[in-house]
Amino acid sequence: MTKKTKVNAAILIIGNEILSGRTQDTNTSTLASWLNSIGVKVCEVRVVPDEEKIIIDTLNLLRKNHNYVFTTGGIGPTHDDITAQSVSKAFNRKYEIHKEAYRILEAYYKPGEFNEGRQKMVWMPENAELILNPTSGAPGFSIENVFCLPGVPSILKSMLGGLKNKIVGGEPILSLTISLRTVESEIANSLTQVQEQNKDVEIGSYPFFHAGKLGVSIVIRSENQSKINECNLQILKFVDEKKIEVVER
Amino acid sequence: MTKKTKVNAAILIIGNEILSGRTQDTNTSTLASWLNSIGVKVCEVRVVPDEEKIIIDTLNLLRKNHNYVFTTGGIGPTHDDITAQSVSKAFNRKYEIHKEAYRILEAYYKPGEFNEGRQKMVWMPENAELILNPTSGAPGFSIENVFCLPGVPSILKSMLGGLKNKIVGGEPILSLTISLRTVESEIANSLTQVQEQNKDVEIGSYPFFHAGKLGVSIVIRSENQSKINECNLQILKFVDEKKIEVVER
Numbered sequence: 001m002t003k004k005t006k007v008n009a010a011i012l013i014i015g016n017e018i019l020s021g022r023t024q025d026t027n028t029s030t031l032a033s034w035l036n037s038i039g040v041k042v043c044e045v046r047v048v049p050d051e052e053k054i055i056i057d058t059l060n061l062l063r064k065n066h067n068y069v070f071t072t073g074g075i076g077p078t079h080d081d082i083t084a085q086s087v088s089k090a091f092n093r094k095y096e097i098h099k100e101a102y103r104i105l106e107a108y109y110k111p112g113e114f115n116e117g118r119q120k121m122v123w124m125p126e127n128a129e130l131i132l133n134p135t136s137g138a139p140g141f142s143i144e145n146v147f148c149l150p151g152v153p154s155i156l157k158s159m160l161g162g163l164k165n166k167i168v169g170g171e172p173i174l175s176l177t178i179s180l181r182t183v184e185s186e187i188a189n190s191l192t193q194v195q196e197q198n199k200d201v202e203i204g205s206y207p208f209f210h211a212g213k214l215g216v217s218i219v220i221r222s223e224n225q226s227k228i229n230e231c232n233l234q235i236l237k238f239v240d241e242k243k244i245e246v247v248e249r
Numbered sequence: 250m251t252k253k254t255k256v257n258a259a260i261l262i263i264g265n266e267i268l269s270g271r272t273q274d275t276n277t278s279t280l281a282s283w284l285n286s287i288g289v290k291v292c293e294v295r296v297v298p299d300e301e302k303i304i305i306d307t308l309n310l311l312r313k314n315h316n317y318v319f320t321t322g323g324i325g326p327t328h329d330d331i332t333a334q335s336v337s338k339a340f341n342r343k344y345e346i347h348k349e350a351y352r353i354l355e356a357y358y359k360p361g362e363f364n365e366g367r368q369k370m371v372w373m374p375e376n377a378e379l380i381l382n383p384t385s386g387a388p389g390f391s392i393e394n395v396f397c398l399p400g401v402p403s404i405l406k407s408m409l410g411g412l413k414n415k416i417v418g419g420e421p422i423l424s425l426t427i428s429l430r431t432v433e434s435e436i437a438n439s440l441t442q443v444q445e446q447n448k449d450v451e452i453g454s455y456p457f458f459h460a461g462k463l464g465v466s467i468v469i470r471s472e473n474q475s476k477i478n479e480c481n482l483q484i485l486k487f488v489d490e491k492k493i494e495v496v497e498r
Contacts, residue, residue, distance in 0.1 A: 013294075016451060016453050016470075017453055017455055017468070018277070018278075018281075018294070019281060019290075019291045019292065019293070019294065020281060020282075020285055020291070020422075020424070020468075020470065021277070021278045021279070021280070021281030021282030021283075021284075021285055021291070022278075022282075022424075022455075022468060023278070023455065024275060024278045025274070025277065025278075026273060028267070028270070028273075028274065028296070029267075029270040029271075029272070029273045029274075030270070031270070032267075032268060032269060032270030033269075033270030033271075034270075035270075036269055036270055041268075042268045042269070042270070043268065043298065044268070044295065044296060044297055044298075045262075045267070045268065045294075045295065045296035046293065046294065046295050046296075047277070047293060047294035047295075048293055049292065049293075050453075076433055076454070076456070077433045077434040077437040078433050078436075078437045078440055078441070078454040079437070079440060079441040079444045079445075079452070079454075080444075080452065080453050080454055115434055115435075116437070116438055117433065117434030117435065117436070117437030117438060118434040120437065152456060154458075173269075175269070175271075184325055184326045184327050184366065185326040185364055185366030185367040186364075186366065187327075187366075188326040188327045188328070188365070188366030188369065189365055189366060191327055191328060192327070192328040195328045195329075196328075202265060203328070203329065204265050204266055204299075204329050205325070205327040205328075205329055206266055206271075206272065207325070207401060209403075219266070219269075219271060221265075221269065
Protein backbone atom coordinates (compact mmCIF):
# COMPACT_ATOMS: atom_id res chain seq x y z
CA MET A 1 0.00 0.00 0.00
CA THR A 2 1.34 3.40 -0.97
CA LYS A 3 1.43 5.67 2.07
CA LYS A 4 -0.38 8.93 1.46
CA THR A 5 -0.56 11.91 3.71
CA LYS A 6 -3.90 11.73 5.42
CA VAL A 7 -5.47 14.98 6.49
CA ASN A 8 -8.46 14.81 8.77
CA ALA A 9 -10.99 17.11 10.33
CA ALA A 10 -13.79 17.30 12.87
CA ILE A 11 -16.95 19.37 12.62
CA LEU A 12 -18.43 20.97 15.72
CA ILE A 13 -22.02 22.09 15.29
CA ILE A 14 -22.97 24.58 18.00
CA GLY A 15 -26.64 25.19 18.62
CA ASN A 16 -29.61 24.26 20.80
CA GLU A 17 -31.84 24.46 17.75
CA ILE A 18 -30.20 21.37 16.22
CA LEU A 19 -30.43 19.40 19.48
CA SER A 20 -34.10 20.26 19.93
CA GLY A 21 -34.89 19.05 16.41
CA ARG A 22 -36.25 22.47 15.45
CA THR A 23 -33.59 23.00 12.80
CA GLN A 24 -32.31 20.38 10.39
CA ASP A 25 -28.53 20.66 10.14
CA THR A 26 -27.31 20.77 6.57
CA ASN A 27 -23.89 22.30 7.22
CA THR A 28 -22.33 18.92 7.98
CA SER A 29 -22.95 17.58 4.50
CA THR A 30 -21.95 20.89 2.87
CA LEU A 31 -18.67 21.02 4.77
CA ALA A 32 -17.94 17.31 4.49
CA SER A 33 -18.48 17.24 0.71
CA TRP A 34 -16.31 20.29 0.24
CA LEU A 35 -13.56 18.99 2.52
CA ASN A 36 -13.56 15.65 0.73
CA SER A 37 -13.08 17.42 -2.55
CA ILE A 38 -9.91 19.06 -1.26
CA GLY A 39 -8.52 15.90 0.33
CA VAL A 40 -9.64 16.36 3.94
CA LYS A 41 -11.48 13.49 5.54
CA VAL A 42 -14.08 14.27 8.20
CA CYS A 43 -13.60 11.76 11.03
CA GLU A 44 -16.19 12.93 13.49
CA VAL A 45 -19.01 15.38 13.97
CA ARG A 46 -20.37 16.59 17.28
CA VAL A 47 -23.43 18.68 18.00
CA VAL A 48 -23.32 20.57 21.30
CA PRO A 49 -25.58 23.10 23.02
CA ASP A 50 -24.94 26.83 23.45
CA GLU A 51 -23.07 26.24 26.72
CA GLU A 52 -19.65 27.75 27.21
CA LYS A 53 -17.97 24.99 29.19
CA ILE A 54 -19.13 22.27 26.82
CA ILE A 55 -17.98 24.26 23.78
CA ILE A 56 -14.56 24.92 25.32
CA ASP A 57 -13.97 21.33 26.44
CA THR A 58 -15.16 19.81 23.18
CA LEU A 59 -13.17 22.22 21.05
CA ASN A 60 -9.98 21.66 23.03
CA LEU A 61 -10.34 17.91 22.58
CA LEU A 62 -11.14 18.06 18.87
CA ARG A 63 -8.41 20.52 17.94
CA LYS A 64 -5.81 18.30 19.58
CA ASN A 65 -6.97 15.16 17.75
CA HIS A 66 -7.54 16.48 14.23
CA ASN A 67 -5.68 18.49 11.64
CA TYR A 68 -8.61 20.89 11.32
CA VAL A 69 -11.75 21.73 13.24
CA PHE A 70 -14.69 23.58 11.71
CA THR A 71 -17.32 25.08 13.97
CA THR A 72 -20.68 26.28 12.76
CA GLY A 73 -23.11 28.57 14.54
CA GLY A 74 -23.05 30.99 17.44
CA ILE A 75 -21.26 33.95 15.83
CA GLY A 76 -24.25 36.26 15.39
CA PRO A 77 -25.31 39.31 17.43
CA THR A 78 -27.63 37.78 20.04
CA HIS A 79 -27.10 36.56 23.62
CA ASP A 80 -27.10 32.90 22.56
CA ASP A 81 -24.17 33.50 20.17
CA ILE A 82 -21.25 32.56 22.41
CA THR A 83 -18.85 30.84 20.03
CA ALA A 84 -16.29 33.68 19.77
CA GLN A 85 -15.98 34.16 23.52
CA SER A 86 -15.85 30.39 24.11
CA VAL A 87 -13.11 29.97 21.50
CA SER A 88 -11.17 32.84 23.11
CA LYS A 89 -11.26 31.00 26.42
CA ALA A 90 -10.36 27.67 24.81
CA PHE A 91 -7.20 29.28 23.41
CA ASN A 92 -6.56 31.48 26.48
CA ARG A 93 -6.71 34.55 24.30
CA LYS A 94 -8.28 37.92 25.02
CA TYR A 95 -11.78 38.43 23.66
CA GLU A 96 -11.58 41.84 22.02
CA ILE A 97 -12.62 44.04 19.13
CA HIS A 98 -11.02 42.90 15.88
CA LYS A 99 -10.03 46.15 14.16
CA GLU A 100 -10.25 44.87 10.59
CA ALA A 101 -13.63 43.27 11.23
CA TYR A 102 -14.79 46.56 12.72
CA ARG A 103 -13.72 48.47 9.60
CA ILE A 104 -15.41 45.92 7.34
CA LEU A 105 -18.76 46.13 9.13
CA GLU A 106 -18.56 49.90 9.55
CA ALA A 107 -18.24 50.17 5.77
CA TYR A 108 -20.84 47.46 5.13
CA TYR A 109 -23.70 49.12 6.99
CA LYS A 110 -25.32 52.44 6.21
CA PRO A 111 -24.40 55.30 8.55
CA GLY A 112 -26.13 54.79 11.90
CA GLU A 113 -26.91 51.12 11.26
CA PHE A 114 -23.75 49.70 12.79
CA ASN A 115 -25.47 49.46 16.15
CA GLU A 116 -24.47 47.83 19.43
CA GLY A 117 -25.94 44.43 18.44
CA ARG A 118 -23.94 44.35 15.20
CA GLN A 119 -20.82 45.54 16.96
CA LYS A 120 -20.91 42.34 19.03
CA MET A 121 -19.97 40.49 15.85
CA VAL A 122 -16.52 42.13 15.69
CA TRP A 123 -15.53 40.78 19.12
CA MET A 124 -13.17 37.89 18.53
CA PRO A 125 -10.21 36.10 20.06
CA GLU A 126 -7.02 38.21 19.97
CA ASN A 127 -5.12 37.85 16.68
CA ALA A 128 -7.86 35.85 14.99
CA GLU A 129 -7.62 35.73 11.19
CA LEU A 130 -10.77 36.75 9.37
CA ILE A 131 -12.79 34.54 7.05
CA LEU A 132 -14.52 36.92 4.68
CA ASN A 133 -18.29 36.82 4.23
CA PRO A 134 -19.43 37.88 0.76
CA THR A 135 -23.12 37.46 1.66
CA SER A 136 -23.84 39.43 4.81
CA GLY A 137 -20.68 41.23 5.85
CA ALA A 138 -19.92 39.76 9.27
CA PRO A 139 -16.74 37.68 8.95
CA GLY A 140 -15.95 34.32 10.50
CA PHE A 141 -12.50 33.76 11.93
CA SER A 142 -9.77 31.21 12.41
CA ILE A 143 -7.13 30.55 15.03
CA GLU A 144 -4.46 27.95 14.43
CA ASN A 145 -6.35 24.90 13.11
CA VAL A 146 -9.85 26.02 14.15
CA PHE A 147 -12.21 27.71 11.66
CA CYS A 148 -15.38 29.34 12.96
CA LEU A 149 -18.23 29.69 10.50
CA PRO A 150 -21.82 30.89 10.82
CA GLY A 151 -24.81 28.59 11.20
CA VAL A 152 -26.94 30.00 8.35
CA PRO A 153 -26.33 27.49 5.52
CA SER A 154 -26.36 29.94 2.60
CA ILE A 155 -23.87 32.26 4.32
CA LEU A 156 -21.62 29.38 5.32
CA LYS A 157 -21.56 28.10 1.73
CA SER A 158 -20.59 31.51 0.40
CA MET A 159 -17.59 31.64 2.73
CA LEU A 160 -15.95 28.37 1.71
CA GLY A 161 -14.33 29.84 -1.39
CA GLY A 162 -12.33 32.20 0.81
CA LEU A 163 -11.04 29.30 2.89
CA LYS A 164 -9.41 27.36 0.09
CA ASN A 165 -5.96 28.86 0.50
CA LYS A 166 -5.98 28.27 4.24
CA ILE A 167 -6.67 24.55 4.19
CA VAL A 168 -3.99 22.17 3.01
CA GLY A 169 -5.55 18.86 2.05
CA GLY A 170 -3.98 15.48 1.32
CA GLU A 171 -4.67 13.37 -1.71
CA PRO A 172 -8.26 13.99 -2.83
CA ILE A 173 -10.56 11.19 -1.71
CA LEU A 174 -11.96 9.70 -4.89
CA SER A 175 -15.21 7.80 -5.07
CA LEU A 176 -17.20 5.72 -7.49
CA THR A 177 -20.86 4.80 -7.09
CA ILE A 178 -22.45 1.74 -8.67
CA SER A 179 -26.22 1.67 -8.39
CA LEU A 180 -27.98 -1.65 -8.73
CA ARG A 181 -31.56 -2.82 -9.07
CA THR A 182 -31.34 -5.26 -6.18
CA VAL A 183 -31.62 -5.47 -2.40
CA GLU A 184 -28.65 -5.52 -0.02
CA SER A 185 -29.14 -9.10 1.12
CA GLU A 186 -28.66 -10.38 -2.46
CA ILE A 187 -25.18 -8.93 -2.73
CA ALA A 188 -24.04 -8.92 0.91
CA ASN A 189 -21.82 -12.00 0.74
CA SER A 190 -20.18 -11.16 -2.58
CA LEU A 191 -19.57 -7.60 -1.45
CA THR A 192 -17.98 -8.82 1.79
CA GLN A 193 -15.53 -10.85 -0.29
CA VAL A 194 -14.60 -7.81 -2.38
CA GLN A 195 -14.09 -5.80 0.81
CA GLU A 196 -11.88 -8.54 2.29
CA GLN A 197 -9.74 -8.61 -0.82
CA ASN A 198 -9.41 -4.81 -0.75
CA LYS A 199 -9.03 -3.93 2.90
CA ASP A 200 -7.59 -0.46 2.33
CA VAL A 201 -10.54 0.65 0.20
CA GLU A 202 -13.74 1.88 1.86
CA ILE A 203 -16.77 0.12 0.41
CA GLY A 204 -20.22 1.21 1.56
CA SER A 205 -23.62 -0.18 0.69
CA TYR A 206 -26.69 2.08 0.82
CA PRO A 207 -30.24 1.04 0.00
CA PHE A 208 -32.33 3.60 -1.85
CA PHE A 209 -35.93 4.03 -2.93
CA HIS A 210 -36.18 6.14 -6.06
CA ALA A 211 -39.01 6.64 -8.53
CA GLY A 212 -40.98 3.90 -6.82
CA LYS A 213 -38.24 1.30 -7.05
CA LEU A 214 -35.81 -0.19 -4.56
CA GLY A 215 -32.11 -0.30 -5.25
CA VAL A 216 -28.67 -0.32 -3.66
CA SER A 217 -25.83 2.11 -4.23
CA ILE A 218 -22.37 0.74 -3.65
CA VAL A 219 -19.86 3.48 -2.93
CA ILE A 220 -16.13 2.78 -3.34
CA ARG A 221 -13.81 5.35 -1.76
CA SER A 222 -10.03 5.63 -1.85
CA GLU A 223 -7.26 8.09 -2.67
CA ASN A 224 -6.11 5.61 -5.30
CA GLN A 225 -8.03 5.49 -8.59
CA SER A 226 -6.58 2.16 -9.67
CA LYS A 227 -7.76 0.50 -6.46
CA ILE A 228 -11.22 1.89 -7.07
CA ASN A 229 -11.12 0.52 -10.61
CA GLU A 230 -10.05 -2.90 -9.36
CA CYS A 231 -12.94 -3.04 -6.85
CA ASN A 232 -15.30 -1.85 -9.54
CA LEU A 233 -14.29 -4.74 -11.80
CA GLN A 234 -14.70 -7.27 -9.01
CA ILE A 235 -18.14 -5.91 -8.18
CA LEU A 236 -19.28 -5.80 -11.82
CA LYS A 237 -18.16 -9.43 -12.13
CA PHE A 238 -20.51 -10.73 -9.46
CA VAL A 239 -23.25 -8.34 -10.56
CA ASP A 240 -23.03 -9.85 -14.03
CA GLU A 241 -23.00 -13.42 -12.70
CA LYS A 242 -26.08 -12.71 -10.59
CA LYS A 243 -27.78 -11.00 -13.58
CA ILE A 244 -28.39 -7.85 -11.53
CA GLU A 245 -29.26 -4.70 -13.48
CA VAL A 246 -26.94 -1.68 -13.15
CA VAL A 247 -28.97 1.53 -13.03
CA GLU A 248 -28.45 5.26 -13.06
CA ARG A 249 -29.32 7.25 -9.97
CA MET B 250 -37.49 27.43 40.65
CA THR B 251 -39.48 24.19 40.81
CA LYS B 252 -37.17 21.20 40.45
CA LYS B 253 -38.26 18.87 37.68
CA THR B 254 -36.86 15.51 36.83
CA LYS B 255 -34.65 16.05 33.81
CA VAL B 256 -34.26 13.16 31.42
CA ASN B 257 -31.56 13.43 28.80
CA ALA B 258 -30.29 11.51 25.82
CA ALA B 259 -27.48 11.32 23.30
CA ILE B 260 -27.76 10.35 19.65
CA LEU B 261 -25.00 8.34 17.99
CA ILE B 262 -25.14 8.41 14.20
CA ILE B 263 -23.07 5.57 12.76
CA GLY B 264 -22.06 5.80 9.12
CA ASN B 265 -19.27 6.77 6.77
CA GLU B 266 -21.87 8.12 4.35
CA ILE B 267 -22.75 10.95 6.73
CA LEU B 268 -19.09 11.85 7.35
CA SER B 269 -18.31 11.90 3.62
CA GLY B 270 -21.21 14.26 2.98
CA ARG B 271 -22.81 11.80 0.58
CA THR B 272 -25.89 11.41 2.74
CA GLN B 273 -27.69 14.19 4.57
CA ASP B 274 -28.60 13.00 8.07
CA THR B 275 -32.23 13.66 8.93
CA ASN B 276 -32.57 11.15 11.76
CA THR B 277 -31.20 13.60 14.33
CA SER B 278 -34.04 16.04 13.87
CA THR B 279 -36.63 13.22 13.71
CA LEU B 280 -35.38 11.66 16.93
CA ALA B 281 -34.78 14.94 18.73
CA SER B 282 -38.26 16.29 17.95
CA TRP B 283 -39.87 13.06 19.05
CA LEU B 284 -37.80 12.83 22.23
CA ASN B 285 -38.61 16.43 23.11
CA SER B 286 -42.30 15.67 22.77
CA ILE B 287 -42.00 12.92 25.40
CA GLY B 288 -39.86 14.97 27.79
CA VAL B 289 -36.39 13.76 26.87
CA LYS B 290 -33.79 16.41 26.10
CA VAL B 291 -31.06 15.59 23.59
CA CYS B 292 -27.79 16.91 25.03
CA GLU B 293 -25.35 15.78 22.38
CA VAL B 294 -25.09 14.14 18.99
CA ARG B 295 -22.05 12.40 17.59
CA VAL B 296 -21.43 11.09 14.10
CA VAL B 297 -18.82 8.33 13.88
CA PRO B 298 -17.50 6.11 11.09
CA ASP B 299 -18.17 2.38 10.61
CA GLU B 300 -15.21 1.45 12.82
CA GLU B 301 -15.68 -0.98 15.64
CA LYS B 302 -13.33 0.49 18.23
CA ILE B 303 -14.69 4.00 17.77
CA ILE B 304 -18.28 2.79 18.03
CA ILE B 305 -17.54 0.80 21.20
CA ASP B 306 -15.62 3.60 22.93
CA THR B 307 -18.14 6.29 22.01
CA LEU B 308 -21.11 4.18 23.03
CA ASN B 309 -19.59 3.27 26.37
CA LEU B 310 -18.97 6.92 27.11
CA LEU B 311 -22.40 8.11 26.04
CA ARG B 312 -24.37 5.41 27.83
CA LYS B 313 -22.64 6.26 31.09
CA ASN B 314 -23.35 10.00 30.79
CA HIS B 315 -26.95 10.00 29.58
CA ASN B 316 -30.26 8.44 30.56
CA TYR B 317 -30.73 7.14 27.04
CA VAL B 318 -28.64 6.62 23.91
CA PHE B 319 -30.11 6.17 20.46
CA THR B 320 -27.93 4.81 17.68
CA THR B 321 -28.87 4.97 14.02
CA GLY B 322 -27.40 2.99 11.16
CA GLY B 323 -25.30 -0.12 10.70
CA ILE B 324 -27.89 -2.82 11.37
CA GLY B 325 -28.45 -3.99 7.80
CA PRO B 326 -27.17 -7.12 6.03
CA THR B 327 -23.90 -5.91 4.49
CA HIS B 328 -20.25 -6.00 5.64
CA ASP B 329 -20.29 -2.33 6.66
CA ASP B 330 -23.18 -2.93 9.08
CA ILE B 331 -21.28 -3.52 12.31
CA THR B 332 -23.46 -1.87 14.94
CA ALA B 333 -24.88 -5.07 16.49
CA GLN B 334 -21.49 -6.73 16.92
CA SER B 335 -19.94 -3.50 18.23
CA VAL B 336 -22.74 -3.04 20.77
CA SER B 337 -22.29 -6.67 21.87
CA LYS B 338 -18.64 -5.96 22.58
CA ALA B 339 -19.42 -2.67 24.33
CA PHE B 340 -21.70 -4.57 26.73
CA ASN B 341 -19.48 -7.67 26.91
CA ARG B 342 -22.33 -9.80 25.67
CA LYS B 343 -22.28 -12.68 23.22
CA TYR B 344 -23.16 -11.80 19.62
CA GLU B 345 -25.68 -14.47 18.67
CA ILE B 346 -28.84 -15.34 16.80
CA HIS B 347 -31.88 -13.75 18.43
CA LYS B 348 -34.54 -16.45 18.25
CA GLU B 349 -37.55 -14.16 18.17
CA ALA B 350 -35.98 -11.98 15.49
CA TYR B 351 -35.26 -15.14 13.50
CA ARG B 352 -38.91 -16.21 13.71
CA ILE B 353 -40.09 -12.74 12.70
CA LEU B 354 -37.92 -12.61 9.58
CA GLU B 355 -38.55 -16.24 8.67
CA ALA B 356 -42.27 -15.44 8.62
CA TYR B 357 -41.74 -12.06 6.90
CA TYR B 358 -39.95 -13.38 3.82
CA LYS B 359 -41.32 -15.75 1.21
CA PRO B 360 -40.01 -19.32 1.41
CA GLY B 361 -36.42 -19.39 0.18
CA GLU B 362 -35.93 -15.63 0.47
CA PHE B 363 -34.60 -15.64 4.02
CA ASN B 364 -31.06 -15.99 2.73
CA GLU B 365 -27.68 -15.73 4.41
CA GLY B 366 -27.49 -11.95 3.96
CA ARG B 367 -30.84 -11.42 5.63
CA GLN B 368 -30.00 -13.87 8.39
CA LYS B 369 -27.18 -11.55 9.43
CA MET B 370 -29.85 -9.14 10.64
CA VAL B 371 -30.98 -11.52 13.41
CA TRP B 372 -27.52 -11.57 15.02
CA MET B 373 -27.68 -9.37 18.09
CA PRO B 374 -26.21 -8.99 21.56
CA GLU B 375 -27.38 -11.74 23.95
CA ASN B 376 -30.71 -10.93 25.60
CA ALA B 377 -31.35 -7.86 23.47
CA GLU B 378 -34.95 -6.68 23.46
CA LEU B 379 -36.46 -6.22 20.02
CA ILE B 380 -37.75 -2.97 18.59
CA LEU B 381 -40.36 -3.97 16.05
CA ASN B 382 -40.17 -2.74 12.48
CA PRO B 383 -43.57 -2.36 10.81
CA THR B 384 -42.01 -1.26 7.50
CA SER B 385 -39.44 -3.82 6.45
CA GLY B 386 -39.42 -6.62 9.00
CA ALA B 387 -35.90 -6.51 10.42
CA PRO B 388 -36.16 -5.35 14.04
CA GLY B 389 -33.92 -2.96 15.91
CA PHE B 390 -32.96 -3.80 19.46
CA SER B 391 -32.27 -2.34 22.87
CA ILE B 392 -30.01 -3.23 25.78
CA GLU B 393 -30.32 -1.38 29.05
CA ASN B 394 -30.47 2.31 28.09
CA VAL B 395 -29.21 1.91 24.50
CA PHE B 396 -31.65 1.75 21.57
CA CYS B 397 -30.34 0.72 18.16
CA LEU B 398 -32.32 1.87 15.16
CA PRO B 399 -31.76 1.63 11.42
CA GLY B 400 -30.32 4.42 9.28
CA VAL B 401 -33.05 4.57 6.63
CA PRO B 402 -35.17 7.55 7.75
CA SER B 403 -38.61 6.20 6.76
CA ILE B 404 -37.97 2.91 8.56
CA LEU B 405 -36.61 4.64 11.65
CA LYS B 406 -39.70 6.87 11.82
CA SER B 407 -42.03 3.91 11.61
CA MET B 408 -40.32 2.26 14.60
CA LEU B 409 -40.67 5.14 17.07
CA GLY B 410 -44.27 4.29 17.94
CA GLY B 411 -43.14 0.93 19.29
CA LEU B 412 -40.59 2.62 21.54
CA LYS B 413 -42.99 4.82 23.47
CA ASN B 414 -43.55 2.39 26.33
CA LYS B 415 -39.85 1.79 26.78
CA ILE B 416 -38.78 5.41 27.24
CA VAL B 417 -39.71 7.23 30.42
CA GLY B 418 -39.49 10.96 29.85
CA GLY B 419 -39.54 13.84 32.30
CA GLU B 420 -41.75 16.87 32.05
CA PRO B 421 -42.38 17.60 28.37
CA ILE B 422 -40.22 20.45 27.11
CA LEU B 423 -42.62 23.15 25.96
CA SER B 424 -41.76 25.80 23.44
CA LEU B 425 -43.18 28.96 21.99
CA THR B 426 -41.97 30.65 18.81
CA ILE B 427 -42.39 34.35 18.10
CA SER B 428 -41.48 35.34 14.56
CA LEU B 429 -40.63 38.94 13.84
CA ARG B 430 -40.05 41.05 10.77
CA THR B 431 -36.70 42.38 11.94
CA VAL B 432 -33.02 41.49 12.04
CA GLU B 433 -31.24 40.04 15.05
CA SER B 434 -29.12 43.10 15.75
CA GLU B 435 -32.26 45.23 16.32
CA ILE B 436 -33.46 43.06 19.16
CA ALA B 437 -30.19 41.64 20.53
CA ASN B 438 -29.89 43.93 23.55
CA SER B 439 -33.54 43.73 24.61
CA LEU B 440 -33.51 39.97 24.21
CA THR B 441 -30.37 39.69 26.32
CA GLN B 442 -32.20 41.54 29.11
CA VAL B 443 -35.13 39.13 28.92
CA GLN B 444 -32.73 36.19 29.06
CA GLU B 445 -30.94 37.67 32.08
CA GLN B 446 -34.23 38.11 33.91
CA ASN B 447 -35.22 34.50 33.10
CA LYS B 448 -32.05 32.50 33.45
CA ASP B 449 -33.75 29.10 33.74
CA VAL B 450 -35.59 29.52 30.43
CA GLU B 451 -33.84 28.74 27.15
CA ILE B 452 -34.24 31.60 24.68
CA GLY B 453 -32.89 31.16 21.17
CA SER B 454 -32.80 33.60 18.29
CA TYR B 455 -32.79 32.32 14.71
CA PRO B 456 -32.71 34.46 11.59
CA PHE B 457 -34.80 33.22 8.66
CA PHE B 458 -35.33 34.11 5.03
CA HIS B 459 -38.81 33.20 3.92
CA ALA B 460 -40.84 34.22 0.88
CA GLY B 461 -38.18 36.74 -0.03
CA LYS B 462 -38.15 38.46 3.35
CA LEU B 463 -35.78 38.43 6.30
CA GLY B 464 -37.04 37.77 9.79
CA VAL B 465 -36.07 36.39 13.17
CA SER B 466 -37.73 33.58 15.11
CA ILE B 467 -37.37 33.74 18.86
CA VAL B 468 -37.83 30.35 20.49
CA ILE B 469 -38.62 30.13 24.21
CA ARG B 470 -38.19 26.68 25.78
CA SER B 471 -38.95 25.45 29.27
CA GLU B 472 -40.83 22.69 31.10
CA ASN B 473 -42.87 25.45 32.74
CA GLN B 474 -45.63 27.07 30.69
CA SER B 475 -46.02 30.07 33.00
CA LYS B 476 -42.34 30.92 32.61
CA ILE B 477 -42.72 30.76 28.86
CA ASN B 478 -45.74 33.05 29.09
CA GLU B 479 -43.81 35.52 31.24
CA CYS B 480 -40.93 35.67 28.73
CA ASN B 481 -43.41 36.01 25.91
CA LEU B 482 -44.96 39.09 27.55
CA GLN B 483 -41.56 40.66 28.14
CA ILE B 484 -40.58 40.07 24.54
CA LEU B 485 -43.86 41.36 23.12
CA LYS B 486 -43.40 44.48 25.26
CA PHE B 487 -40.12 45.49 23.63
CA VAL B 488 -41.36 44.35 20.22
CA ASP B 489 -44.30 46.73 20.60
CA GLU B 490 -42.09 49.59 21.80
CA LYS B 491 -39.78 49.12 18.84
CA LYS B 492 -42.77 48.91 16.48
CA ILE B 493 -41.58 45.56 15.08
CA GLU B 494 -44.13 43.51 13.17
CA VAL B 495 -45.00 40.04 14.49
CA VAL B 496 -45.40 37.59 11.60
CA GLU B 497 -46.51 34.04 10.96
CA ARG B 498 -43.97 31.51 9.78
